[in-house]
Amino acid sequence: MSADVTTTGTVSTSTVTTTNPADGTTLASYPSMGPAEVEQAVALGADAARGWGRVPVADRAALLTRFAAHLRADAERYAALVTAEMGKPLAQARGEVEKSAVTADYYAARAATILAPREVEIDSPAGVSAFVTPEPLGLVLAVMPWNFPVWQVMRFAIPTLAAGNGVLLKHSPNVTGTALALAEAFERVGFPAHLVxxxxxxxxxxxxxxxxxxxxxxxxxxxxxxxxxxxxxxxxAAGRASKRSVLELGGSDAFVVLSDADVPAAAAAAVGARFTNSGQSCVCAKRFVVEAPVAEEFTRLFLEGVEALSVGDPTDPATSVGPLARGDLRAALQRQVDQSVAAGATLAAGGHSIDGPGSFYEPTVLLDTGPGMPAFDEETFGPVAAIAVAADEDEAVRLANATPYGLGLSVWSRSTERALGVARRVTSGAAFVNAVVASDPRVPFGGTKRSGYGRELAEAGILEFTNQRTYWVSG
Incomplete structure (x- = not known):
């Protein structure tokens, strides 16, 4: 994901100041932590993690259930904070909070089973028994981005806490208010002080x-x-320290529409897949690879859907696309659009910043795209869609694979067998057939190639930060 976790809105030498991207107004200023305060946070966090690792799994799960209830009870406050700090439409911000609560419920119900000791049959020598137990590692550092300020923290923190670890969160500075509110929320429901x-x-x-x-x-x-x-x-840095690491990085997901697809359904889904969260998501579909026989129909319906999008105040229920989170992100997107047009892409919709306060950008569609253009080669982190026409299925596979990234993939066809056949030929961390790529607590989430390594969510997510410890007992 291209959200740069080390970039802020407005920063001075001693404070972090958050800004509303919808109107440019200042929200709040927070004193920056110095070396002594960071040292104290590490010392207290490591001590809290040691104690937490000894708490029975059932007790950890009970707190997760309380945490889910708290998120739902206070959802409006968290959603409003997200919308104010990074511009997400309010309805989408509410969904982010609810998804986090669902994930807490998921791990509360399943942590004990996943973390239970697993017996291993030993044929010889006689009298030997063995079992494997997932045990917590300790304090885990999380460096998180701004584009899903609640969800991306929670999809890591909830299973990590369930496993018995502590959390040291370095969130993106432009969502500092959300970061502090989440850390306070865990303590409010009964998690030990300094654990998060x-x-x-x-x-x-x-x-x-x-x-x-x-x-x-x-x-x-x-x-x-x-x-x-x-x-x-x-x-x-993790390699030098010989420490476990999980990286979820950029994405330039392909949305492949085959010649036998339900084109109206694919086009409607494609608009939502690209422009949710104003296009600021690692798993937003970004490159639309369409087989030639249905390219004209798909493009027409897609453009109609884009024209119907409402851009504006993210607190307005009618708004479907809010501002970009920062002005520098809008400038970077403009560069990608301009350079792609210069390289031969056709601008079919949008293509410019919207005048006035805030960091708004027109929903944009580029046609005739392909390798060699920034909109196709790079991750576009904003409301820009690149459509490429493939002569046949083989070319569709080639274009879908023509990226250094490998996060998600969506394939549309009336034949499940054909869609799965195409999906197996494209490298990605997840493949969705006749559906939009999304994360779900029940299935692993993560990437391949330049999209990173390791997995979050499901059983894999809770086990990532555990020591699979073997016990061998004789006699």
């Missing part, structure tokens, strides 16, 4: 502080959702 700690850091301090934390013996592992640049830094 949010670090507030000015931009210049982030690289050295994160590098130092990864090297610290009290930090057991690290996870990052963010840009490839940030992932390279975190992955390298």
């Amino acid at each position: 700690t949010a670090l507030v850091l000015v931009e210049d301090d982030v690289p050295d502080t994160v590098g130092g934390l990864i090297a610290d013996d009290r930090v057991a592992a690290v996870t990052l959702t963010g840009s490839n640049r940030a992932g390279e830094m975190v992955g390298a």
